[in-house]
Amino acid sequence: MKVLAERLIERDVSLRPFNTFGVDANAALYARIRSLEDLQRVLADRRVLGMPLLILGGGSNVLFTQDFDGCVLKVEISGVQRADDGVRWRVQVGAGENWHALVERLLDDGVPGLENLALIPGSVGAAPIQNIGAYGVELAERFHSLQAWNFATQTLQTLTADECRFGYRDSAFKHETEPRLIVNVTFALPRQWAPVVGYTDVENELRERNIQQPRPRDVFDAVVSIRRRKLPDPARVGNAGSFFKNPVISRAQRSALIERHPSLVSYDIGGGRYKLAAGWLIDACGLKGTVRGRAAVYDKQALVLVNLGGASGADILALAREVQEAVLARFNIELEPEPRIL
Numbered sequence: 204m205k206v207l208a209e210r211l212i213e214r215d216v217s218l219r220p221f222n223t224f225g226v227d228a229n230a231a232l233y234a235r236i237r238s239l240e241d242l243q244r245v246l247a248d249r250r251v252l253g254m255p256l257l258i259l260g261g262g263s264n265v266l267f268t269q270d271f272d273g274c275v276l277k278v279e280i281s282g283v284q285r286a287d288d289g290v291r292w293r294v295q296v297g298a299g300e301n302w303h304a305l306v307e308r309l310l311d312d313g314v315p316g317l318e319n320l321a322l323i324p325g326s327v328g329a330a331p332i333q334n335i336g337a338y339g340v341e342l343a344e345r346f347h348s349l350q351a352w353n354f355a356t357q358t359l360q361t362l363t364a365d366e367c368r369f370g371y372r373d374s375a376f377k378h379e380t381e382p383r384l385i386v387n388v389t390f391a392l393p394r395q396w397a398p399v400v401g402y403t404d405v406e407n408e409l410r411e412r413n414i415q416q417p418r419p420r421d422v423f424d425a426v427v428s429i430r431r432r433k434l435p436d437p438a439r440v441g442n443a444g445s446f447f448k449n450p451v452i453s454r455a456q457r458s459a460l461i462e463r464h465p466s467l468v469s470y471d472i473g474g475g476r477y478k479l480a481a482g483w484l485i486d487a488c489g490l491k492g493t494v495r496g497r498a499a500v501y502d503k504q505a506l507v508l509v510n511l512g513g514a515s516g517a518d519i520l521a522l523a524r525e526v527q528e529a530v531l532a533r534f535n536i537e538l539e540p541e542p543r544i545l
């Protein structure tokens with residue numbers, strides 16, 4: 204069915220329901236993109252031509268600090284297709300599919316591999332942007348390729364993992380001046396499944412459940428229950444998960460820090476590099492539970508900033524800056540925000 208661009212584009216739309224921080228901001232134009240054809244129609248519309256564009260999935264990794272004077276492209280492209288070459292499943296998924304629903308649906312269909320990434324909010328299309336990761340698994344390890352619409356060349360491109368240049372909460376997409384809209388993502392999930400349970404929290408959870416040889420569903424259940432305990436549910440308390448990336452430092456920097464702070468939490472990630480627990484750094488500055496107006500550092504996990512109800516994006520950003528300054532003053536480490544700040 205052909206839908207006219209007229210009907211796809213709305214004016215002056217509140218983005219409050221479309222960001223998990225639940226902050227107020229308006230978009231001058233807002234278009235729901237359910238297919239590549241919708242996208243092309245919207246981009247050719249005279250109202251959109253020349254306007255700034257913002258691609259939005261579930262809004263769980265963005266912080267709006269002002270109105271957006273451009274066109275929001277809300278990606279709602281659906282569809283899941285599966286093929287099996289005997290060694291691995293290839294699953295191609297529309298960018299607008301909900302991430303957690305996909306993980307659960309694949310498990311129900313006997314296709315494991317994404318269970319460690321259960322309960323991460325947001326859409327499939329956004330997952331490659333920051334190479335989502337949790338409990339010992341990153342998207343990059345289960346990724347085959349993706350298709351993205353290149354705004355500059357106006358072509359649909361296929362990108363391999365190498366071309367996406369995945370890193371820790373990072374990818375090529377985060378460094379582009381001309382955005383590309385991810386239309387679908389293809390996963391490669393080995394048929395020979397092995398649990399990833401080295402992460403202490405997962406190990407402990409399975410031990411408490413008395414599970415020695417976990418099945419995919421056991422890992423899924425363990426991850427879901429850990430996350431429910433540790434992280435605020437955005438449906439109740441506005442947040443974007445971890446607000447800061449865990450900083451990566453050199454061996455020399457780590458040694459100097461440990462001399463002054465013997466209980467510093469760090470993980471060896473190879474190549475003489477160490478990842479620090481940003482939550483520990485913030486906690487050590489005494490900021491866990493800090494409330495500034497209606498914005499707060501979550502009292503159960505210092506890495507998460509929350510909207511207690513009625514905070515603006517600017518309030519949350521001001522608190523984030525306060526946290527950054529405190530960590531810089533005490534540890535001489537610059538915390539980098541994880542969500543995209545607009």
Ligand SMILES: Cc1cc2nc3c(=O)[nH]c(=O)nc-3n(C[C@H](O)[C@H](O)[C@H](O)COP(=O)(O)OP(=O)(O)OC[C@H]3O[C@@H](n4cnc5c(N)ncnc54)[C@H](O)[C@@H]3O)c2cc1C
Pocket residue numbers: 223257258259260261262263264265278298323324325326327328329330332333334335336337383384385386434435436437442443444445543
């Ligand atoms: C409670 C909570 C827990 C979280 N836990 C984790 C976690 O464990 N690990 C983790 O990695 N993240 C976590 N996150 C962050 C977030 O869920 C992920 O980054 C998720 O992938 C964002 O998806 P989204 O659809 O909401 O993206 P959005 O917030 O809508 O967008 C994020 C970025 O991706 C871009 N984008 C979105 N869709 C597309 C597309 N189709 N094409 C091109 N660009 C696009 C946007 O322009 C924006 O720059 C958590 C967030 C919350 C609220």
